[in-house]
Amino acid sequence: MYMYMYKQMMMNLMVILVMYLVGNMIFVSKHKHLLIVLLSLEFIVLSIFFLMMMYLMMINNNMYMLMVFMVFSVCEGALGLSILVSMIRTHGNDYFYSYNLI
Numbered sequence: 001m002y003m004y005m006y007k008q009m010m011m012n013l014m015v016i017l018v019m020y021l022v023g024n025m026i027f028v029s030k031h032k033h034l035l036i037v038l039l040s041l042e043f044i045v046l047s048i049f050f051l052m053m054m055y056l057m058m059i060n061n062n063m064y065m066l067m068v069f070m071v072f073s074v075c076e077g078a079l080g081l082s083i084l085v086s087m088i089r090t091h092g093n094d095y096f097y098s099y100n101l102i
Contacts, residue, residue, distance in 0.1 A: 012054060019047035034087065034094040038080040045073045 023043035
């Protein structure tokens with residue numbers, strides 16, 4: 001019984017690690033469009049959320065910290081989308097090379 005739970009937990013950790021690494025690889029390699037960067041950041045946040053959820057379930061702790069984390073990640077997503085919309089309205093596209101952010 002415990003061996004099955006251990007294997008399942010290790011499999012979940014490996015999936016979360018792969019999600020995190022894929023999100024980071026997309027963030028580093030596909031930085032031409034702002035929308036792709038925002039989606040990869042949300043993917044990284046989702047993998048961190050799953051990791052926190054597994055950790056808090058493992059130590060039998062309450063899930064209030066997850067709620068705070070979700071509030072901040074939703075605010076980050078809304079801020080990113082508002083920046084995306086404003087940049088598309090002013091420049092007409094979401095390419096990074098056409099912006100002068102300085």
